[in-house]
Amino acid sequence: MRQLSLVWGSTLMLWAVSVGADAQTVVDVERSDGSASGSPASRIVYPLGGTPLDSVGGDFNGDRRADVVTSTSVGLLAHLGTGAGSFRAPVQSAGSPTSLTAGDFDGDGRLDVVGATSTPESVCAFTLFTGRGDGAFAASTTRPYVHSGEPGVRFNCGFVSSGDYNGDGKRDVVLTYRFSFEGLGNIQAGINVFPGRGDGTFGDPYTSLILDGYGTHVVATADLNGDRRDDLVFGVSLRYLSGPVAHRVLAYVSDGRGGFTVAPFVDAGPAMRFGVFEGIDVGDHNRDGKPDVALIAEMIGAGIPAGSAQNALTLRGNGDGTFAAPVVLGTTYGAQDVTTQDFNGDGRQDLVIISDTAGTLSFYAGNGDGSFQPQRDLTLGGALVTLVPGQYDGDGRLDLVVTERSAPSLTLLRNTGCTPPFSLEALHGVPWPWRCWR
Numbered sequence: 001m002r003q004l005s006l007v008w009g010s011t012l013m014l015w016a017v018s019v020g021a022d023a024q025t026v027v028d029v030e031r032s033d034g035s036a037s038g039s040p041a042s043r044i045v046y047p048l049g050g051t052p053l054d055s056v057g058g059d060f061n062g063d064r065r066a067d068v069v070t071s072t073s074v075g076l077l078a079h080l081g082t083g084a085g086s087f088r089a090p091v092q093s094a095g096s097p098t099s100l101t102a103g104d105f106d107g108d109g110r111l112d113v114v115g116a117t118s119t120p121e122s123v124c125a126f127t128l129f130t131g132r133g134d135g136a137f138a139a140s141t142t143r144p145y146v147h148s149g150e151p152g153v154r155f156n157c158g159f160v161s162s163g164d165y166n167g168d169g170k171r172d173v174v175l176t177y178r179f180s181f182e183g184l185g186n187i188q189a190g191i192n193v194f195p196g197r198g199d200g201t202f203g204d205p206y207t208s209l210i211l212d213g214y215g216t217h218v219v220a221t222a223d224l225n226g227d228r229r230d231d232l233v234f235g236v237s238l239r240y241l242s243g244p245v246a247h248r249v250l251a252y253v254s255d256g257r258g259g260f261t262v263a264p265f266v267d268a269g270p271a272m273r274f275g276v277f278e279g280i281d282v283g284d285h286n287r288d289g290k291p292d293v294a295l296i297a298e299m300i301g302a303g304i305p306a307g308s309a310q311n312a313l314t315l316r317g318n319g320d321g322t323f324a325a326p327v328v329l330g331t332t333y334g335a336q337d338v339t340t341q342d343f344n345g346d347g348r349q350d351l352v353i354i355s356d357t358a359g360t361l362s363f364y365a366g367n368g369d370g371s372f373q374p375q376r377d378l379t380l381g382g383a384l385v386t387l388v389p390g391q392y393d394g395d396g397r398l399d400l401v402v403t404e405r406s407a408p409s410l411t412l413l414r415n416t417g418c419t420p421p422f423s424l425e426a427l428h429g430v431p432w433p434w435r436c437w438r
Contacts, residue, residue, distance in 0.1 A: 044086060046410045050074030052403035055386040055410075056100040058111045061135050066390035068401050069113055069137075070410060071097050076113070077410075078135035079401075085393030085414050091135035097127065101162040103171045106130060106140075106200030113137060114173055116157040124157040124177045128200055140200055163221040163230030166206070167256040170198040174232060176219060191234075195258070206258035222282040222291045224263075224321045229254040231321060233293060235277030247274035249295065253321040263321035274298065278310055283340030283349045286370035290319035294351050296335045299328060310335035312353055312362070316370055330375040333358050341389045341398050342366075343421045354384040354402060361387075361402070361413075363421070382406045397421070 050072035060067045065083040069076060076095045079087035097115020105112045110131040118124050129137035158176035165172045173194045192205035224231040232252040248267055252260035267274070279296035286292065293315040312330050315323040334357020343350045348368035354361050359381040365373040382404040392399045397415040404411065415421040 043414070044412045046079065046087060046090070046412075048072050048074075048077060048090075048403070048408040048410055050096075051405050051408050052385050052410070053096065053098050054100045054115075055388050055401065055403055056102045056113065057388040057390045057401070058102045060102075060111050060131055060133075062110065062133050065394075066392050067135065068388050068390070068410065069100065069102070070386075070403055071095070071100055071115060072408065076115075076129065076137055078137075079410060080135045081390075081392050083392075083394045085399075085412065087392075087410075087412065093129065093137040093139075095127065095129055095137070095139055097160075098157065099160045101160050101173070103162050105162075105171050105173075105196055105198075107198045112200075114160055114162060116160040116175055118155070118157045124155045124175070126157075126160055126173055126175050126194070128202075130200060159219045161219050161221045161232070165193055165230050165232075165254045165260075166195055166258045167229050167254070168195075170196040172196045173202060174219065174221070176234075191232075191252075193258075218277045218280040218295075220280045220282050220293070224251055224291050224317065224319075225253055226290070226319060227254075227256070229256050232260070233280065233282065235274075235280055235295060235297060247277065247297070249274075249293070249315065249323065249326075251321045251323070261321070266315060266323050266326065274300070278336055279338040279353070281338050281340045285314055285340070285349055285366060285372075286316065287348070287368055288319075290317040292317045292370065293323060294338050294340050295326070296332075296338050296353065312338065312351060312364065312375070314351075314370065314372075327370075329364055329372050330362065332360060332362050332375075332377075335362075336384060337387050339387055339389050339400075343389075343398050343415060345397060345417065352387060352389075352400065354387050356383040356385060356405070359384060361400075380404075380411070382409075 053071040055068055055070040057068050060069060060078055061080050065081040067081050068079045073096055076093040077090040079090050081087055097117045099116040101114050102111050105128055110133045112131045113129040114126055116126050125142055127139050127142045130140040131137055156178055158178060161174045162171050175192050177190050194202040194205050196202055218235040220233050221230050231254050234250045236248060236250055248265040250265050251263040253263055254260055274297050277297045281294045282291045284292060295313040296310050297313055299311045310332055311328050313326040313328055315326050317323055332353055332355050334355040335353050336356040338351060338353045340349050340351055344365060348366040350366045351364040359379055361378045361380055362375045364375050383406040385403045385405050388401045389398045392412055393414055397417055399415045400413040402411045
């Protein structure tokens with residue numbers, strides 16, 4: 001048995017953990033005032049055996065149940081859902097890409113995974129891991145992206161995403177990169193789109209965009225202008241010639257022929273500027289049918305120094321690839337990832353953000369008009385890396401899977417229908433004064 005603690009306000013929560021071969025399960029809770037609660041656990045922790053790098057959700061074995069694939073330092077781990085709020089023992093495959101995207105790239109009806117990897121030899125490449133339909137993957141196609149070979153020059157992969165960007169009905173891959181000269185840091189960033197042939201192979205990149213600057217921090221795929229073609233939205237760091245670094249949001253709208261139109265960039269505003277971007281997701285926050293963006297970024301200016309904290313931001317979409325000025329929702333030190341879904345079942349999209357420094361999960365309930373309720377934080381502890389929403393217990397409510405790297409693990413947080421849905425009650429059955437709507 002192990003004893004863990006969680007602090008909420010002035011109350012210290014202590015609980016015992018039963019450690020099994022594949023999972024650690026919270027089974028009993030003791031409050032600092034001496035009272036106790038022992039109810040069935042809604043938080044299950046699965047050790048990973050290696051540092052988590054990225055995660056992606058989907059049905060990877062064709063049983064219509066939500067699964068999660070996590071890239072770790074020891075390989076790809078597929079946690080296959082039972083549909084009852086737990087996972088089977090992970091299926092391990094070779095490969096440790098730093099960024100993941102999922103889709104059926106070879107047309108066999110099974111989900112595959114594409115991952116981006118940088119090597120010590122300064123090669124940036126993406127690999128197709130073909131799904132076998134049982135949670136296992138085979139590395140079948142590797143495409144070198146950029147290779148230097150010149151002394152002192154190094155290329156590094158950024159992020160990978162996927163969608164149908166040229167309108168041919170086949171899934172394409174977007175890969176971002178940055179390169180640097182020794183002693184000078186990152187000086188240029190690029191974006192390539194590799195057209196999928198639908199058989200697990202890819203053509204030469206039909207779009208190569210080079211941006212002077214430090215790199216592409218985050219990328220998301222969505223149909224931004226309603227033409228039924230996938231577009232791209234980025235958070236990038238730009239530097240023109242010897243000028244200062246500018247962090248901006250850019251959208252690339254597909255023309256359906258292999259090219260993109262660069263929409264006007266979004267800046268932070270006259271008195272503020274963006275810092276480094278950490279996370280991005282696309283949803284419809286005001287229910288107008290136009291994609292909006294949720295973003296994690298530093299906001300610098302007006303007495304706020306660089307590196308102080310990350311902010312949760314939203315950008316209302318205009319339906320043509322452009323966005324309104326950002327609205328700051330709240331601040332979380334070390335915010336790492338964001339997801340947009342309806343977690344409390346009211347038909348309005350909410351935001352959930354995790355932190356790799358504060359170890360918190362922040363919930364923003366959506367009002368349905370583009371605004372959100374004040375954030376509610378739950379301290380889980382550790383360095384939280386990724387989050388993947390899904391219906392893991394079959395009750396119709398969206399749950400969360402979170403990975404953590406300080407003690408490498410994957411945690412399933414079941415949604416009990418409380419407000420917020422991932423409260424202490426959702427984790428441990430502890431009475432809490434927040435209303436449950438179910």
